[in-house]
Amino acid sequence: MNGRRLGVEEELLLSDVVTGEVRPLAREVLAGCEGVGDDDNGASLKHEFFLAQVEVATGPHTDIGSVRNELAGGRARIADVGAAMGVAPLAVPGPVLAMTSTGRKISPGDRYSAVDLHYGETARQSLMCAMHVHVEVADPEEGVAVIDRVRPWIPVLLALSTNSPFWHGVDTGHASWRSRVWNMWPTSGPAELFGNADAYRARAKDMVARGAALDEGLINLDVRLSHRYPTVEFRVADVCTDLDDAMVIAALARALVVHFAERAGDPPDAWRVDELRAAAWRAARFGLADRLVSPASRELAPAADVGQQLADLVAEPLETAGDTELVRAGLHTFMTRGTGATRQRDALAAGGAMADVVADLRRRTLRF
Template sequence: MVNVRQVGVEEELLLVDSLGAPSPSSEQVLALCAADTDDLVDVTLVREFFQAQVEIVTAPAVRLEDIGTRLRSARAALARASATIGVAPVAVAGPVVDAPNGPLVHQDRFEQIGGTYGRVAADSLMCAVQVHVEVEDRAEGVGVIDRVRPWVPLLLAISANSPFWHGQDTGFASWRSQVWRQWPSSGPTELFGDVTTYDALTVRMLETGAILDVGLLNLDVRLSARYPTVEFRVADACTSVEDALTVAALSRALTETAAREHRRGVPPVPWRVDQLRVGAWRAARFGLTDTLLHPLEGGPVPAAAALAALLHHVAPALEDAGDLTFVTDALGRLGTAGTGADRQRRALDEHGDLASVVGRLRRWTVAPAG
């Protein structure tokens, strides 16, 4: 019998006012949610870096359906609580309309981060989906990190959901990922080979002041400092719960596939970091509307071909987890209907202003499944 890895999701949401501007109301909203816990089973709501953010943290689960139920119930609870003070949670990767980011959460660590990283921190009101996938131990985790590297940009392309930023069309499908790259420890890494080399990178980052603590080791995929997991950190916050679940399912399948290769001694694909950066840039710039780098061949191919390669690569692991049909259908839908970024741009074309786009995002955030 196949042992299916548990997966957990951390999803950041933006709180907005009636005009779509970031609202520094997380403390009030979370306090109101604390009195509305009937639907919040196996899920936790917490503050994030800015007062205009909240984060949903699901308990780990084997079944994707359970993760989806937890995300939807938490979004609904946040929407109910927010409505009482005239704001709303929006599952989007960055501020859409031209408005200030607002203050950081009053916490010693966050304030130290703000003081250390200056404008980089002040500009970083952004929302992502982080996926934790269970691993046997840290050695397996490093083996996974080394082997998933060329596939990770496709998770960004699938999740791309930040075309607009402070009132401007950036020309990107995911501008959040470009803001994220300003942090000194963000992005892809060279091959590690073993835990000792991974830990040495962490020590160097700490000694040079690039990170204040291990929580700021913002690699595309990292070992969690809190859980026995690898953590995928590249995806934009997805307005559609189905898109978030697709990222989660693929993250798990990539982990399982890489772990099997690690056990068999299959060497990682030896991409250089500059090649990985190009792959991530194309994913951020175009989403699924242009060519992406093929994770095995390295050259540009139509996005559909890159997704087909991904599906072929992880199909056995998806099938073992019971996720193959869901992911196959989801990738087909994304290929036809587009990403969150494409949906936002279509909404702008229909309504002509970004406040209306935020209105659409508010409704989509709590839309029922199907």
């Protein structure tokens, strides 16, 4: 299967343009966005669990530039409408500043109420923004074959996306605190090998039957079969402030799907879940600032070497998709400039206050 389509969903916070605090105005902003710049090729703008969040969801495309354009268009629409209400979109994984209870207002609707009732404080502490990458697969069997084989590379994608060092006014000491908070959910994180689609469906059914997930939409594995689309869905990444960063991760996710779909007959590497969790913790803690667990050697290795291992692994599908230069340049930027977490800490060092971090995030969110 060549020229696989991919789509991206990114979650954004609504931030007061004066104070920088999150504001629960999603209903008003989304109502104002109806019909504004909307056409058959535009991104969809949607509600999320919290009223301080909105989601931008692209359509499926073979050209990654089209994905980028839709995300940029969605951000611009939210910014244009939000300006009249004194809010701007922030592509940041969680509240940088300390937050009042107003920021935790939940969107109306039976489903959101059911989630709040069932999960309690786990849900209420989960005002966070991720980036999900959907890559099409031929069928669920191929999807599960990819899921089983891609597992050790998922922490590398997390390391590249790390963008949440600050949380409610505190420096967490992590590059991605969002991913640590996300692991409070009972179905999040890596999974054991499934083997085939029937086994995957059986495990999903078990998670729902035991109450860990209310339904398939709340099976929050790092990588899963989408319950809505014929795709494998990567859910591990922090939302990226810079769209160029996001496109590198999306291109790598697609290339990983192509690579492992072509090797569906080969036995997957038998990584234990505890090994995968340790690798993900290291990625979340340090991003690219320290060594990562190498999926090739299973040992700690310099982050630049692990990034190159990933690029080498998927060199052929990157070339086929026309994404080689995008990823080459993107990895060079990551390794020399650092991830989004590095840029936030640089903004704090330059300005001296968390408000300076928010201001820099606002500028970069709308720098297309």
